[in-house]
Amino acid sequence: RKEVEQDPGPFNVPEGATVAFNCTYSNSASQSFFWYRQDCRKEPKLLMSVYSSGNEDGRFTAQLNRASQYISLLIRDSKLSDSATYLCVVNIPTGNQFYFGTGTSLTVIP
């Protein structure tokens, strides 16, 4: 079983739509969670951390569900510029490393 799993998509949504991605993790002791954004043929860039109580950054909302061991990213009012691959990142306490999901591809359509 992979440490971190994401639905690869692709998600194709119209402009203005709301879209949500989930990411499941296998280690219940994980404490730190992030979402990164990666544009085609570019490096990943930190989008936001995920806090236990959930957090917002403009149109983006991140949530953590410890009971079911997943994190989510909600994007409201999608823009064309949101088209990218979204990577979830989870720390694994054993070995104290961070694991990346394989990413979820989002295309926002005019």
Add this chain to the structure above:
Amino acid sequence: DAGITQSPRYKITETGRQVTLMCHQTWSHSYMFWYRQDLGHGLRLIYYSAAADITDKGEVPDGYVVSRSKTENFPLTLESATRSQTSVYFCASSESKGYSGYTFGSGTRLTVV
């Protein structure tokens, strides 16, 4: 310029050759990392370094060597390149061991023929 830079951006090498990928950061971040990204696997950690002269293995270290004689530089060497090492390699740095997030370089696309 401030930031993290990788060189070269693109590299084609032959099987069996030694190749070194360079990474340089100007923030004086303690931690530096090397990841490879392949379809279906996402980013996988090869090696990381907590400080100058301190390095440790990640998830996929076989076939790679690293060194960190200076805080700002973290080169990755493929001692004898194999086709399975064809990948995109990203260097990253962080103030902590990733707990404050990583900043990635723009990557090196390596093809081993």
